[in-house]
Amino acid sequence: MENLLKRKLKLGIAACQFGSKVRYNGKGIDLTQYLGRDRGQFIWTPVCPEVMSGMGVPRPSIKLSGGNGFDFWEGRANIKNKEGQNRNEMIKKGALACLETLERAEIDAYIFMEGSPSCGVYRTSLKNQRLGNPPGVFGALLLQKNVFLISSIDLQSPVRWWDWKRRLVAFVWIKEQTVNSKEILKDIWDKVKYVLYELHEEEGTHIRDEVREILKSEEEASPETYEKITLEILNLLRKPAELENIKKHLWENYVDLKKKNGIEVSEIYEPNILRNMTHIAQELLGIEIEVRKINGFFRSSPINYKPER
Ligand code: SF4
Known part of the structure; x- marks a missing residue:
């Protein structure tokens, strides 16, 4: 997908x-x-x-x-x-x-x-x-x-809006999938798991354990089970992220992209460096732009939103 x-x-x-x-x-x-x-x-x-x-x-x-x-x-x-x-x-x-x-x-x-x-x-x-x-x-x-x-x-806050938009886009993208097999569930999970951990580590880990349980079974799960797990993922995506988590994951995901894809964006700072919300949003958007250019994958913002006119 x-x-x-x-x-x-x-x-x-x-x-x-x-x-x-x-x-x-x-x-x-x-x-x-x-x-x-x-x-x-x-x-x-x-x-x-x-x-x-x-x-x-x-x-x-x-x-x-x-x-x-x-x-x-x-x-x-x-x-x-x-x-x-x-x-x-x-x-x-x-x-x-x-x-x-x-x-x-x-x-x-x-x-x-x-x-x-x-x-x-x-x-x-x-x-x-x-x-x-x-x-x-x-x-x-x-x-x-x-x-x-x-x-x-x-x-009014560039970072808050960025957070809403990336979660909403992921939310709608998942809603538009028909989750009826382990393969589809795994695909979705692999794409959004990093955001879920970022939103709430404990809840994200709980969902991860449930997903693993489903995936390791020999059989396909029931439609109700797929529905339940999808709903849990969707509900977690409604939760705004803490600013500290956004900064932490921004840095970690950037370091990963730099290493694996050679992506370079100027003025990306470690989480402990003080800067304003506008700067943090610019960092996030800067990474997003570079990642989309190479059709790469940005864990913080996993679904590419490219609306047609
Ligand atoms: S009812 Fe709602 S939309 Fe209308 S003025 Fe009040 S807050 Fe705004």
Whole structure:
């Protein structure tokens, strides 16, 4: 199997993070501007559950009370606006309309705005570092649907974005394989194992032991077993990497490439050398470019994403 993904990935995004001035106070910001040329490598579907609810812009801010977004869908929590009006029905319709749009668009991932009672996933408040009642109403729907979720804040960090992109590309590439034989499982494992160890050594090692168990058996495993192991790999790919691990593996993988493929990239530093996020991202991208030129294999970013126009 070639480690290549040619399909242009589709990303849903909170509209207020895509430059639409749809927040309750009429504000919005375009965080995709930080992606530079990467912006054109995706098809975007911006949505806003609060606008789709019919509450308009500007509008009184809303609050989730009595529980989190899951509780809301179970009828145990409420959405009220600052004026005390109940907005349960409106926000339900808005969130479902957005979900329907994202499903129709067949998105591969969704970029959410953290801190909103509608869109937040890990916090629903932006005040004083409080978490609020996460997830929000729309966030809960996205979690229930097992969508690959990316926090919009990470679009501003070149390293964080690089980490999301390489994991998402690997995630989609695996999802598009039919894993029904030991041969295919081995092929996938050999390509993504280094990233998995980098994301979480313990979990990566656990999956490795399971893969080995399957591979050493004389028989083919059951479809359920292949499904389970594939899901474990996919779930680990959702986890952001620690910066320290990114730096460590960047260096180790570069040294390996230099030795085996003679790849030379200027200004690649050992993990203990202090440098800013932009520099680290440049190092990673520099290696990626050189590796792709020779059709080589970069363990940190194993799947080559070359979207067709
Ligand atoms: S509902 Fe979501 S997309 Fe709409 S303004 Fe709030 S955070 Fe942004």
